[in-house]
Amino acid sequence: GNGGGAMFFYPSPQAALLEHLLIDHGGARAANFSAAVSPCTNYVTEVGEPSRNSGRTTAAQWLRVAEAGAITGGIDASIGFETARAENKGSAFDGSFTFWRPFVNEYVSMSDLIALGTVMSVHLCGGKAIPYRPGRIDALHADPTTGVPEPETGVDETLEEFGRAGFNKQDFIALTACGHSLGSVHHGGFPEVVGPGAVTPTNTNGGSNFDSTRGAFDPLVVHEYIDSTGSRGGPLVTSFNETARSDLRLYESDGNQTMRSLYDMTTEAFQDTCAELLGRMIDTVPSGVQLRDTITPMAIKPINVLWGAPTIPKVVTLSSGNFVTSLRPEPEKGCTAYGMSNTYFYPFSIPSSAIGDATSFAVSGDNMTAQTFPISRAGRPFFVPSMSSATGISASFTVASAADSGLEEEVLVVQVAAPIEQPLTLAPKIVTATVNLTTTDDTRSGFRFCKGSYDVHQQVTGAISLTLTQAGETLDHLLLGAGVAGW
Numbered sequence: 001g002n003g004g005g006a007m008f009f010y011p012s013p014q015a016a017l018l019e020h021l022l023i024d025h026g027g028a029r030a031a032n033f034s035a036a037v038s039p040c041t042n043y044v045t046e047v048g049e050p051s052r053n054s055g056r057t058t059a060a061q062w063l064r065v066a067e068a069g070a071i072t073g074g075i076d077a078s079i080g081f082e083t084a085r086a087e088n089k090g091s092a093f094d095g096s097f098t099f100w101r102p103f104v105n106e107y108v109s110m111s112d113l114i115a116l117g118t119v120m121s122v123h124l125c126g127g128k129a130i131p132y133r134p135g136r137i138d139a140l141h142a143d144p145t146t147g148v149p150e151p152e153t154g155v156d157e158t159l160e161e162f163g164r165a166g167f168n169k170q171d172f173i174a175l176t177a178c179g180h181s182l183g184s185v186h187h188g189g190f191p192e193v194v195g196p197g198a199v200t201p202t203n204t205n206g207g208s209n210f211d212s213t214r215g216a217f218d219p220l221v222v223h224e225y226i227d228s229t230g231s232r233g234g235p236l237v238t239s240f241n242e243t244a245r246s247d248l249r250l251y252e253s254d255g256n257q258t259m260r261s262l263y264d265m266t267t268e269a270f271q272d273t274c275a276e277l278l279g280r281m282i283d284t285v286p287s288g289v290q291l292r293d294t295i296t297p298m299a300i301k302p303i304n305v306l307w308g309a310p311t312i313p314k315v316v317t318l319s320s321g322n323f324v325t326s327l328r329p330e331p332e333k334g335c336t337a338y339g340m341s342n343t344y345f346y347p348f349s350i351p352s353s354a355i356g357d358a359t360s361f362a363v364s365g366d367n368m369t370a371q372t373f374p375i376s377r378a379g380r381p382f383f384v385p386s387m388s389s390a391t392g393i394s395a396s397f398t399v400a401s402a403a404d405s406g407l408e409e410e411v412l413v414v415q416v417a418a419p420i421e422q423p424l425t426l427a428p429k430i431v432t433a434t435v436n437l438t439t440t441d442d443t444r445s446g447f448r449f450c451k452g453s454y455d456v457h458q459q460v461t462g463a464i465s466l467t468l469t470q471a472g473e474t475l476d477h478l479l480l481g482a483g484v485a486g487w
């Protein structure tokens with residue numbers, strides 16, 4: 001990975017940031033991402049009473065956004081340009097994009113967040129952990145393929161749409177049943193499916209649920225459909241408007257065989273089937289996109305590792321070269337999205353004199369597998385976080401290099417990447433620039449400092465990332481002004 005020379009993100013900026021969103025659910029250093037779908041009935045677009053009474057479900061919306069993206073040519077966030085199309089009516093798209101937007105930066109695409117949304121929703125609502133692979137690339141324009149299936153769409157046409165995404169009929173029936181385990185069809189958006197009677201003071205958008213547990217990912221929708229109990233499969237089965245009974249037409253298209261086989265499964269087998277199908281759904285990407293390795297929880301993860309950070313008073317042992325020290329955990333624990341176990345944070349600070357020319361540091365402790373992490377070659381230039389900052393529209397940064405290195409600052413180049421608003425979609429686009437550094441008179445503690453800045457000229461929507469390079473080689477990374485995403 002590109003973490004090779006840089007200390008800051010392990011193992012790479014992309015994997016480090018997305019692992020954080022996937023894992024750090026609550027408590028200390030929470031990522032503020034998965035909280036949106038916890039509890040699973042939560043509606044994050046509004047707050048307080050309006051939220052509770054909305055009849056809308058964020059977890060369900062996230063799944064629907066991924067489904068719509070997968071079917072229209074693969075997940076590439078182009079759906080953001082298409083929310084005005086009739087087939088995309090409903091607030092799921094804008095609501096989800098609005099929540100995800102501040103998390104987008106050079107390393108975190110909107111389309112990877114769309115996929116992450118499905119993984120988080122399914123898992124936190126009671127389903128299995130779908131393997132999560134990053135690498136999706138955001139489109140810069142609308143996709144010419146129309147085709148989010150609508151309630152009035154014929155079975156053949158819908159099957160063709162899913163067929164393009166690589167799902168056969170049986171897969172597609174099961175996938176729809178899996179998806180329609182969460183959420184509702186709303187009178188607000190789909191009055192031709194759900195009548196005005198669904199609108200009440202405690203259900204202001206008139207949500208009519210697919211099953212009796214809109215906030216639980218479970219086989220209940222299948223059972224209620226086959227048994228004709230509860231929601232009986234939901235409004236797309238039972239709608240007053242026969243043309244809008246698309247789930248009924250779909251389920252009956254193979255004589256209910258697929259629905260019966262889902263019915264006969266154990267809950268465990270149902271969950272495995274859904275995880276497999278939904279995994280294929282989120283990995284449906286435009287041709288040419290290469291997904292990367294699956295992101296899994298890291299047992300030990302260096303975070304916020306910075307050169308020149310202030311000294312923090314510090315039982316884990318950390319060693320680097322001849323330097324060995326014992327670490328104590330911070331009192332505040334984190335909580336992971338996987339098994340709700342705890343995460344412990346051990347701050348450390350190593351004087352630069354002790355680092356010497358070490359090329360790695362190692363972490364070991366009781367009941368843990370010792371791990372070694374590569375660090376920048378000693379003496380290489382690095383960003384000084386305490387002398388770098390961002391406003392909403394610009395970044396300024398300082399780089400330190402050893403005074404006796406004989407390095408000419410001209411060989412150092414900073415690549416800047418900033419997410420900004422783009423017309424017609426809530427998905428930001430990334431603008432990049434290359435900045436040369438200027439020498440300053442500042443020399444302290446054996447370091448020389450040089451400076452650079454970049455004016456984006458418009459409001460950034462998320463973190464600005466900086467990459468320090470020398471002759472094309474990456475030396476260091478820095479993320480500035482993370483805002484509400486709170487990296």
Ligand code: HEM
Nearest residue numbers: 060061063064067090149150151175176179183184185186
């Ligand atoms: C025949 C194919 C499908 C049709 C016609 C269809 C249609 C619809 C419609 C009309 C809604 C109501 C949206 C609203 O009122 O906000 C809906 C909701 C939903 N759909 Fe589908 N859908 C299909 C397949 C799928 C698939 C394959 C998935 C995912 C795997 C999925 C996931 C969802 C979810 C989670 C919701 C609830 C959204 C919410 O509560 O906000 N759907 N669908």
